[in-house]
Amino acid sequence: MKNDIFFRKLQSSFFFLVMLVLSLMVFLPLICILYYVISRGIKAINLDFFTQIPSHVGDSGGGVLNAIMGSFYMVFLSIIIAVPWGLSAGIFLYDAPDDSRFAYLLRLSVDIIQSIPSIVIGIVAYVWFVMPMQKFSALSGSFALAIMMLPMIVRSTEETLRLIPKTLKEASLALGVPHYTTLFKIMIPSGVSGILTGGALSIGRVVGETAPLIFTAFGSPYLVHNILKPMDALPLLIYNCAMSPYESWHTLAWGASLILIFFTLCINLLIKIIVKKWEVVL
Amino acid sequence: MSNKILDIKNLNAFYQNHQILHDVTLNFFSNKATAIMGPSGCGKTTFIRCINRMHELDPKAKVTGEIILHNQNTLDMDSILVRRKIGMVFQRANPFPTMSIYDNVLAGYKLNGIKKSRDEKDEIVQDSLEKAGLWHEVKDFLHRKGTLLSGGQQQRLCIARSLAMKTEILLLDEPTSALDPYATANIEELIEELKKDVTIIIVTHNMSQAARVTDYTAFLYEGKLIEFGETEKLFTVPKHKMTEEYLAGRFG
Ligand SMILES: Nc1ncnc2c1ncn2[C@@H]1O[C@H](COP(=O)(O)OP(=O)(O)O)[C@@H](O)[C@H]1O
Ligand SMILES: [Mg+2]
Numbered sequence: 068m069k070n071d072i073f074f075r076k077l078q079s080s081f082f083f084l085v086m087l088v089l090s091l092m093v094f095l096p097l098i099c100i101l102y103y104v105i106s107r108g109i110k111a112i113n114l115d116f117f118t119q120i121p122s123h124v125g126d127s128g129g130g131v132l133n134a135i136m137g138s139f140y141m142v143f144l145s146i147i148i149a150v151p152w153g154l155s156a157g158i159f160l161y162d163a164p165d166d167s168r169f170a171y172l173l174r175l176s177v178d179i180i181q182s183i184p185s186i187v188i189g190i191v192a193y194v195w196f197v198m199p200m201q202k203f204s205a206l207s208g209s210f211a212l213a214i215m216m217l218p219m220i221v222r223s224t225e226e227t228l229r230l231i232p233k234t235l236k237e238a239s240l241a242l243g244v245p246h247y248t249t250l251f252k253i254m255i256p257s258g259v260s261g262i263l264t265g266g267a268l269s270i271g272r273v274v275g276e277t278a279p280l281i282f283t284a285f286g287s288p289y290l291v292h293n294i295l296k297p298m299d300a301l302p303l304l305i306y307n308c309a310m311s312p313y314e315s316w317h318t319l320a321w322g323a324s325l326i327l328i329f330f331t332l333c334i335n336l337l338i339k340i341i342v343k344k345w346e347v348v349l
Numbered sequence: 350m351s352n353k354i355l356d357i358k359n360l361n362a363f364y365q366n367h368q369i370l371h372d373v374t375l376n377f378f379s380n381k382a383t384a385i386m387g388p389s390g391c392g393k394t395t396f397i398r399c400i401n402r403m404h405e406l407d408p409k410a411k412v413t414g415e416i417i418l419h420n421q422n423t424l425d426m427d428s429i430l431v432r433r434k435i436g437m438v439f440q441r442a443n444p445f446p447t448m449s450i451y452d453n454v455l456a457g458y459k460l461n462g463i464k465k466s467r468d469e470k471d472e473i474v475q476d477s478l479e480k481a482g483l484w485h486e487v488k489d490f491l492h493r494k495g496t497l498l499s500g501g502q503q504q505r506l507c508i509a510r511s512l513a514m515k516t517e518i519l520l521l522d523e524p525t526s527a528l529d530p531y532a533t534a535n536i537e538e539l540i541e542e543l544k545k546d547v548t549i550i551i552v553t554h555n556m557s558q559a560a561r562v563t564d565y566t567a568f569l570y571e572g573k574l575i576e577f578g579e580t581e582k583l584f585t586v587p588k589h590k591m592t593e594e595y596l597a598g599r600f601g
Contacts, residue, residue, distance in 0.1 A: 243433035
């Protein structure tokens, strides 16, 4: 009897230990990545890094201003495309009757888009935009990114609105407020933190994407401000520089990786701030 | 008897093929309070939602019959106009969470794009909050969020929000069922006061509440109007056996 209890205690400590070790190992990849990227990337960070374009092949020094600006332009443009588009679809889905077949198909499509590999979206954007325009452009890259952002925005909009108590909608309608006014002046403002969070998450999802840009924005070693021209982006630059045989470009790639990681951290922080600042107490 | 304000004739309500209300016919009188009573599921909520056309939010709902307000059948009117004349207060207080107390009172104007001067607004807010018995409690922090108030205060804020629209009739669906006894007593006292300005139709499960605050009582059972009359008479000498049993607490 005593033995039995001892054995069971041993068994449970054993399982506890296994779980502890495996949980600690979750930190491992993150720590390794951060260690690598920071220790290598930090060397690249200086004023030139933010103000210069990449040096000529083989020369040392240079910076990634072209990629920073390119990422900024393309992400900004994709937000402008995806937010009104996704917001409308999300609101439409929320507002659709429960038995609407069209809404069912729309939800299904959104889920499918979400699971399409980003490289495929890049190829589709190539066929849609690059081929007809006969050139690579930041605009086509932004479309590819916008398509990737879409599902998250649609879903988070719809789900946020669904979480708002129906009684709020009824309170507004009972005051003789028309349906759409109620939707736009009561329901959406009440869900603003959830909707913004969805938007921020979707930015985080696309900012580090290389695949959709390879066939669309293509990349460029110059500082470009024209969205109809090929443009660089941080993940593209990382991809191109890391593939090159030059040590100085490798350094740039590490530096750019560090910035991207820093940027994603900022987005996570931004989400925390949004939730805190805009949360509506229902 | 006093003036009829609302005349309900042969009201039938359905959800798809399921009939909820059967041929309900009764009158409501100006500046009186009428209780709608009956066991759970008998159709009380459905009944008062028909009165301000809230039943239409469910596309499966259908209504036949007449609800006459000032010689007009509200069922043929624009639902938005009906709802501005007939306000509603719900079981759970639902102030708009993005708005201050001040803006909550004015919500009907703001959301409907009706412009008012600063003075008019201040006057509407004070007047409505006074009628709702909330003015003295909140007058010093009108710009705080309405959702920060206590449950009973929130419910009175919702009443003020309805009154601000100069509604003629106020529908209350079990307005005190989520409140503590003290807040409940507050609302009950308020109803007595409100009768000066509006006609009250209140759904309640609480018999003593009905007896205390209402002039008339309608007793519904399985979607049929069993008995309607002055509250005092209905409670002391019910005509119908079913009413008597319900009042004695034998069912419901
Ligand atoms: N949206 C709806 N769809 C279908 N049936 C409903 C709906 N709302 C209420 N009912 C049914 O109508 C009947 C009356 O409900 P209700 O008016 O809420 O009763 P009460 O308020 O008296 O408790 C119930 O049987 C209920 O199941
Ligand atoms: Mg009810």
